[in-house]
Amino acid sequence: MTSAITQEQPPQPPNGTSQDDGSEEASVREEEFLYRDASRLQAGSLLTTRTMARRLPVLVLRSLKMAWRVDHGATVGLLVCQVATGVLAALGLLAVTGTITALISSGAITERLWDAAPQLAVIAAATGLRALLGIIVVWLTGRLRPVLARAAEVTMVEAALSAELAANNKPGYNDAYDIADRGAQVTPDLVEEAQDVLAATATLAAGAVVLTVLHPLLLPLLFLACLPQAAAYVRSARVIYLAGLETSGRRRMLGKLRWHMAYMESSEEMRACLAGPFLIDRYRKLAGSVNAAERKAANTGAWMGLAGAVAGGVASIAVWAALLWLLASGRMSLAAGGGAVFALQTATGSVRGIINGGARLVRTGWYVQDWQNFLDNAHGQAMADSRGTAALPAPPQRFEVRDVTYRYDGAPKDSLTGASLHVRRGEIVALVGENGSGKSTLSRLLCGLLLPTDGEVAWDHASTAELDPWEAWKHVALVPQKFTYLPLTMRDNITFGQGDTSDAALLAACEASGAAEMLPNLRSGLNTLLTSEWFGGQQLSGGQWQRLVLTRAFHRQAALLVMDEPTAALDARAEHRIFSGLRELAKDRAVLLITHRLTNVAIADRIVVLDEGRIVQEGTYAQLTQEPGLFKSLWDLQRRMSGEIAS
Numbered sequence: 001m002t003s004a005i006t007q008e009q010p011p012q013p014p015n016g017t018s019q020d021d022g023s024e025e026a027s028v029r030e031e032e033f034l035y036r037d038a039s040r041l042q043a044g045s046l047l048t049t050r051t052m053a054r055r056l057p058v059l060v061l062r063s064l065k066m067a068w069r070v071d072h073g074a075t076v077g078l079l080v081c082q083v084a085t086g087v088l089a090a091l092g093l094l095a096v097t098g099t100i101t102a103l104i105s106s107g108a109i110t111e112r113l114w115d116a117a118p119q120l121a122v123i124a125a126a127t128g129l130r131a132l133l134g135i136i137v138v139w140l141t142g143r144l145r146p147v148l149a150r151a152a153e154v155t156m157v158e159a160a161l162s163a164e165l166a167a168n169n170k171p172g173y174n175d176a177y178d179i180a181d182r183g184a185q186v187t188p189d190l191v192e193e194a195q196d197v198l199a200a201t202a203t204l205a206a207g208a209v210v211l212t213v214l215h216p217l218l219l220p221l222l223f224l225a226c227l228p229q230a231a232a233y234v235r236s237a238r239v240i241y242l243a244g245l246e247t248s249g250r251r252r253m254l255g256k257l258r259w260h261m262a263y264m265e266s267s268e269e270m271r272a273c274l275a276g277p278f279l280i281d282r283y284r285k286l287a288g289s290v291n292a293a294e295r296k297a298a299n300t301g302a303w304m305g306l307a308g309a310v311a312g313g314v315a316s317i318a319v320w321a322a323l324l325w326l327l328a329s330g331r332m333s334l335a336a337g338g339g340a341v342f343a344l345q346t347a348t349g350s351v352r353g354i355i356n357g358g359a360r361l362v363r364t365g366w367y368v369q370d371w372q373n374f375l376d377n378a379h380g381q382a383m384a385d386s387r388g389t390a391a392l393p394a395p396p397q398r399f400e401v402r403d404v405t406y407r408y409d410g411a412p413k414d415s416l417t418g419a420s421l422h423v424r425r426g427e428i429v430a431l432v433g434e435n436g437s438g439k440s441t442l443s444r445l446l447c448g449l450l451l452p453t454d455g456e457v458a459w460d461h462a463s464t465a466e467l468d469p470w471e472a473w474k475h476v477a478l479v480p481q482k483f484t485y486l487p488l489t490m491r492d493n494i495t496f497g498q499g500d501t502s503d504a505a506l507l508a509a510c511e512a513s514g515a516a517e518m519l520p521n522l523r524s525g526l527n528t529l530l531t532s533e534w535f536g537g538q539q540l541s542g543g544q545w546q547r548l549v550l551t552r553a554f555h556r557q558a559a560l561l562v563m564d565e566p567t568a569a570l571d572a573r574a575e576h577r578i579f580s581g582l583r584e585l586a587k588d589r590a591v592l593l594i595t596h597r598l599t600n601v602a603i604a605d606r607i608v609v610l611d612e613g614r615i616v617q618e619g620t621y622a623q624l625t626q627e628p629g630l631f632k633s634l635w636d637l638q639r640r641m642s643g644e645i646a647s
């Protein structure tokens, strides 16, 4: 049977152009506008060729440091190989010069051959050893590459975790992350390219010594000849790098589209809502726009490369002409000229190697620089810059939001305005209100996940802005509205490696949440891998996952328990279990409960009602169900609805 994707014709673009007619740019105006980020482009365009040329030695050094950090042995081995390669190249070159001198000197041919024999032996030995060193370099690089790549990936994750939660809303942050991530991916390239440049430099050093001995004019001439080509190559690398920056937002969107189209979490809607064909069409248009930008950069880069190569060719002719002139004018002997030809060829090859490798190194260096910049302060969003390092002397007793205003970056209006609320240990406070009224935002502020735009959030007497966040979050247990399905075992999903990891402690938390009922059906009990994406794993239902997330929160034994719609996916029996056990849980915890099921909030000591970011009511269940206001109108509506449905 043919799949829906192949049967369906993708919708035509609004202006009637097709994705294959070469006019992708025109058909994707809207998507381009949406996913472009100018702030990064500006940063990239500040880089100049001269700056990068100056940074080349720094990059080589940095790559060596990175390599040293992950594998001392391989780094030393590579350095030794490169130096040895250079020494062997010098020996080989000297031997070639010696051989030519011996062969074209006067005397019988057999004598001349005997004279040249030791030099020929040196050439053979040097060539063989260089080949062997080449193999060792490949082996050591292969050993180093994966370790470096994984180490760089970990630094990215650590940097992302060090950023404020609010960073995700900051313009340019996600692009900066993506570009930095690309830098992390290419760090092994930096090391390899630095190796190439080092190897070419070592060989050049050998050629340079020979050339200088033969005639002091040859080497400066050779360098001058290569300058235009070097500039052209670096410029070409810059064009391609800038195209990468320009398209980063769109490429990120492409990655997200691919993820949603192919992965399990969204697979139902992709099929049943026919989102797949629609998104494939969107993907093609967006990809067309990225392709067009990259093609343009590749064309410009190729033209620059061609111009550089022509300039280089002309300059090479000049160098060879100079050599001929030196010979013709008797300024250089014929024997020395023969050696000079070989030395020039070797040196020219090495300089080209340095230019090629250097241009690649410079481009990779830009990416790696982006990576380093991100690592330095998470694109200006590091928590270390916005928060203190104070520690709490003991688990807090009271959590308070004082006259807090919060606006998400780029949002047209405040999500919370002048809100105040407190919750003590032993107390349950319910937060209610219509969709978008600011409940989750307020809970994030109370947990210290967000810092207020105005006002203060205090745990006992300490402001959350003063506290070391990682220490502070040890006192928080959160059941978020949107929870993550982690492909870990049930045990790891509950503990995340913290607290009492004994079966007894886990089973107690499972009993409280209702997750214990799932255990007999799990293949390996607490050690079952909770995903069917890998062999041996098992997939939980939505409600079962919610039970698990509740188990995690109960197991944490934290002073503050925040539950945002904790029973939305639970069946009636499971929901009843949670609410009937909540008072017991609250004995030593401050509980903030967010729910739309208003009969459930009868359990709370106090109820706080939010409307459009402002607290409009506060009181007990008995008070608010009598008092005219938002709570009563929503409560009446829910009761009426269940009555109407029942009748």
Ligand SMILES: Nc1ncnc2c1ncn2[C@@H]1O[C@H](COP(=O)(O)OP(=O)(O)OP(=O)(O)O)[C@@H](O)[C@H]1O
Pocket (backbone or CB within 6 Å): 169, 408, 409, 411, 415, 433, 434, 435, 436, 437, 438, 439, 440, 441, 442, 481
């Ligand atoms: N990450 C975010 N970035 C930007 N704006 C946000 C973000 N999260 C929420 N908002 C905005 O803040 C306002 C309050 O959202 P919040 O999620 O706090 O509401 P809520 O009361 O929890 O809603 P619901 O009942 O639907 O869960 C909304 O207008 C929403 O658009």
